[in-house]
Amino acid sequence: MASDITTEHLILWLTAFARNVAAGRDGLNELDAATGDADHGTNLYRGTQAFSNMIAQSADHGTPGAFLKAVGLVIVGSVGGSSGALYGTIFLRMAATVGPQVAAIDGTVMANALRAAVQGILDRGRARAGDKTMFDALDPAARAFDGAIASGQGVAAAWQAARIAAEVGAAATAAMRARRGKSSYVGDKSIGIADPGAASVALLIASAAEVMAHI
Amino acid sequence: MKRFMNEPQDVVRDYLNGLVAAHPDVLRLDTDHRVLRRANAAARPKVALIAGGGSGCEPLHTGFVGPGMLDAACPGAIFTSPVPAQIIAATRAVDTGAGLIHIVKNFTGEVMNFGMAQEIMAFDGISVETVLINDDVAIKDDDDSAGRRGLGATVLVEKIAGAAAERGDDLAAVAAIARKVAARARTFSVGLTSCTPPERGRPVYVMAEDEMDLGIGISGSPGRDRVKLAPAHEIAAMLLTEVLADLRPAPGSRLLVMLSGLGGTPDAELYLLYGEVAAGLRAAGLRPERVLVGNLVTSLEQQGAALTLLELDDAMLALWDAPVRTAALRWGM
DSSP, X not given: OTTSBOHHXXXXXXXXXXXXXXXXXXXXHHHHHTTSOSOHHHHHHHHHHHHHHHHHTOSOOOSHHHHHHHHHHHHHHHTOHHHHHHHHHHHHHHHHHHOSSOSSBOHHHHHHHHHHHHHHHHHHHXXXXXXXXXXXXXXXXXXXXXXXXXXXXOHHHHHHHHHHHHHHHHHHXXXXXXXXXXXXXXXXXXXXXXXXXXXXXXXXXXXXXXXXXXX | OOOSOSOGGXXXXXXXXXXXXXXXXXXXXXXXXXXEEESSOOSSOOOEEEEEEEESSTTTTGGGBXXXXXXXXXXXXXXXXXXHHHHHHHHHHTOOSSXXXXXXXXXXXXXXXXXXXXXXXXXXXXOOEEEEEOOBTTSOOSTTSSOOOOOTHHHHHHHHXXXXXXXXXXXXXXXXXXXXXXXTEEEEEEESSOOOOTTTOSOSSOOOTTEEEESOOSSSOOOSEEEEOOXXXXXXXXXXXXXXXXXXXXXXXXXXXXXXXXXXXXXXXXXXXXXXXXXXXHHTTOEEEEEEEESOSOOTTBOEEEEEEEEOOHHHHHHHHSOEEOSSOEEOO
């Protein structure tokens, strides 16, 4: 089907994400400086550089599932910290949901993959809604994507809905008090500034919406 | 920022090269996996202790690898936990079949990456005991935070459990003494400045000249409370009050006292502060049986100090006094 997501689309997605992380690196570091150690952008950039190198080194990245798994492993192997474990888990769970065989991902499978990614960060990080984590951007994005597909919309429209939900979710973390991760150590001082993990997840989803706008 | 460095992103790799160059009798570096291990493999099977965490906290953990203490360490990027592949390589490198222990400080990233490493090793039938360190009394241990951080108690666990492993204790015994030390040690920290991660090039945050941060951790992050700077005797009293209120040692207890600088506080200042701590301990009827003062668990060049108290028993005391030969701690051998 014309509206299915191929490995080519995923490569465009990750390439756009790498570009957006490079441009947003300092901004993510500043969000992190308010409550943590000011390195979320730097750490994520190390991961996007690593998977960009992987993308450049081969002309054939196999099925979408194989590619998502390779990206997950590269992130787990290069980023470190909680963001490495969580971002790696997002991609590994999406890969597991898609499976190694299928040649293209339809909207329903992509929706399931995003829901599995959300479950992955829950399993790894024990976050709940409102804890001021990347969950607060990824969960609404996955729900919006799922809702759009369930109501008969295409993949492009589903990504747009997910992008808006992720950006609204990330912005809403500013008002939250952190209860997970390093920012939970500073108590009420975490209130007023968005969570850097939620902000970078919004970039991830926006990158997908950007490159799959006409799929 | 002025630093002895080549490229900011290479500081960890480059410092490790210098560390092994300085201590070839004790240390070997696996450059590919960024794993630091003992120069000489164990002559007979022994329980292996592996630790790791963000770099920038030296001598933790790399300075504590060697006979009588750690078998291997896996240093991550600055203030960023190591990755699973590194942890797996470190663990496999020192596995003699007698048992494996991961000493994990309770930081979200460290717990997740050690957890992922253990899940992956389980596929190969390798099982690892985890000893979680969470001695920081600045954090309330409830579900509204990531839980207490692992700070100074890490050094005491590595030394005491390391000595138990060295003398041939089995896995259960080494894990038990490690957990006992972790359970009876508490830490509270005060920061006078922030610090400058090399890739950032400027301080994580800026504090006024007349302020200090109470309840900080080890990554240059802000603390629990920002208050007015106070004389050393008042700061010592704050540190003692926080630690003792949580540790609640028995009257007349023997204590191991560790006063660690955060990297930017000179020894003379640390001893000045220790003098006030010692006076406070005596006034409270407690006995500082062993004392370790110096920059041991740090945040780059941050000015500040962390007080760790461990309520000792005879077994811990004997193991603390046992020989150790590492880059940063060395006695009896």
